[in-house]
Amino acid sequence: MAAAAGRRGDDAKLGCTPIRIGVSSCLLGEPVRYDGGHKHDRYLTGTIANMVEFVPVCPEVELGLGTPRPTLRLIDEGAGVRLVCPDETADLTERMRLYAEKKVRALAKLDLSGYVLKSKSPSCGMERVKVYDRNGVPGKGDRGRFAAVLMERLSDLPVEEEGRLNDPVLRENFFERVFGRKRISDFFGSRWKVGDLVTFHTREKFTLFAHDPAAYRSLGRVVAAAKETPRAELEATYRRGHFEAMRRLSTRKKHTDVLQHLAGHLKKVAPDAERRELAREILDYREGLVPRIVPLTILRHLARRYDVTYLLEQHYLSPAPRELMLQNHV
Numbered sequence: 358m359a360a361a362a363g364r365r366g367d368d369a370k371l372g373c374t375p376i377r378i379g380v381s382s383c384l385l386g387e388p389v390r391y392d393g394g395h396k397h398d399r400y401l402t403g404t405i406a407n408m409v410e411f412v413p414v415c416p417e418v419e420l421g422l423g424t425p426r427p428t429l430r431l432i433d434e435g436a437g438v439r440l441v442c443p444d445e446t447a448d449l450t451e452r453m454r455l456y457a458e459k460k461v462r463a464l465a466k467l468d469l470s471g472y473v474l475k476s477k478s479p480s481c482g483m484e485r486v487k488v489y490d491r492n493g494v495p496g497k498g499d500r501g502r503f504a505a506v507l508m509e510r511l512s513d514l515p516v517e518e519e520g521r522l523n524d525p526v527l528r529e530n531f532f533e534r535v536f537g538r539k540r541i542s543d544f545f546g547s548r549w550k551v552g553d554l555v556t557f558h559t560r561e562k563f564t565l566f567a568h569d570p571a572a573y574r575s576l577g578r579v580v581a582a583a584k585e586t587p588r589a590e591l592e593a594t595y596r597r598g599h600f601e602a603m604r605r606l607s608t609r610k611k612h613t614d615v616l617q618h619l620a621g622h623l624k625k626v627a628p629d630a631e632r633r634e635l636a637r638e639i640l641d642y643r644e645g646l647v648p649r650i651v652p653l654t655i656l657r658h659l660a661r662r663y664d665v666t667y668l669l670e671q672h673y674l675s676p677a678p679r680e681l682m683l684q685n686h687v
Contacts, residue, residue: 374546375410376539377467379507381475382415384519389415393425396475398519408678412467416480416503420449420456429479431499434491440479440502450502453480457506464507468542469514471535474504476518483508483518513600514538525686526606534603536677537564541599545592551583554595563673565602567615572602613643616652619668623656626663635659650684 382389386397401411418424427442429449439450475481478501485498500508508516515534522528544557558580565573576598583591616639623632638652653674660668668674677683 374468374543376408376535377412377469378405378409378535379412379414379464379469379472381473381478381481381519382413382418383475384473385411385413387413387415389418389424391417391424391426391428396519400522401473401519404681408680409470412464412469414460414464414503416453416456416460419460420452431479431486431488431502432490433488433496433499438488438499438502453502454506457503458510460503461507461510465511469511470539470542471515471517471531472507472511473522474501474507474516474518476520478504480504483516513597515600515604525683529683529687530603530606532681532683533564533676534600537561537599537603537672540672541596545596551580554580554583554591558595560670560672561599563615563619563671564676565599566618567607567611567673568605569602570611572598572605576602609643609645612649613639615673616642616649616656619656619671619673622665622668623659623663626665627659631659648685649687650682653684 380401381396383394383396384398384401386395386402388395390396417426417429429440430443431438432441433439439448440453441448441450474483476483477486479486480501480503482501483504484500486501487495488497488499489495499505504516508514515531515538517527517531522531540557540561544553547553549557558576562573565576576595579586579591579594579598586594617636620632620635620639623635627635635652635655638647638655641647642649642652656668657674659665660674
């Protein structure tokens with residue numbers, strides 16, 4: 358299985374394994390489309406490629422279809438969605454299903470941290486792929502046939518389409534989940550003890566709070582009962598709870614609440630003038646006057662200046678590499 362070159366150097370990893378992201382091959386500029394072309398996404402091959410190792414996949418080519426090839430489409434004539442050539446001379450539904458099941462099993466062994474799919478593709482589309490009726494009229498949308506298997510079998514894997522990554526909120530949420538999943542994989546891949554899990558959960562506190570405060574408390578109960586829970590069950594429960602919490606989009610109000618709570622930890626160490634400046638920037642963020650990176654930068658600066666360990670250890674302050682500039686546009 359080929360993997361595109363990604364990050365370089367010692368900072369290319371969180372832990373001891375690369376950050377791997379599955380991706381539709383055409384998005385990396387590979388000429389695998391039905392017409393022999395590609396859908397090169399420069400955000401992925403530029404900004405993101407410096408930080409991750411891509412695992413490119415083109416289901417149609419790997420299924421044995423040539424390039425160029427007839428276009429495929431999804432049809433539903435009442436007996437379920439099928440993957441066919443437009444003239445219906447070839448029904449590839451079962452072949453694609455068998456391929457997808459085998460491919461996803463192989464991908465599962467790579468411990469992917471996320472996956473970026475090609476939108477609208479009858480094999481790779483994540484949602485709203487056109488499904489045609491017996492008269493050739495497009496109706497309700499569905500998932501591409503490979504994407505459906507991928508998202509069912511790896512149900513806790515962060516998945517997005519390249520087009521949705523143009524939305525700053527969706528982009529931030531996706532990469533927060535990617536790097537959050539990597540942290541969890543590195544943690545559970547280590548020789549951890551229950552005390553280590555308590556520390557890990559504490560550092561995840563405000564990241565989880567910004568998405569789902571109830572989930573943080575629920576996971577806290579899971580951690581509290583860790584000594585009485587089999588390790589495999591504990592890991593699976595924590596992973597699933599973290600994933601479900603992080604997939605919920607945060608809001609400006611939730612982030613404001615988190616920022617104000619974090620600022621409270623500076624009360625006994627930072628001068629009033631510096632805390633007032635931070636408070637003003639948090640309120641400006643709440644009103645939409647500045648992006649979240651402004652109060653975050655001040656908060657990080659003050660935490661370092663006054664050596665507030667509790668704040669410095671919070672993943673919320675650095676959920677992903679700064680080069681992604683995720684908080685610069687939200």
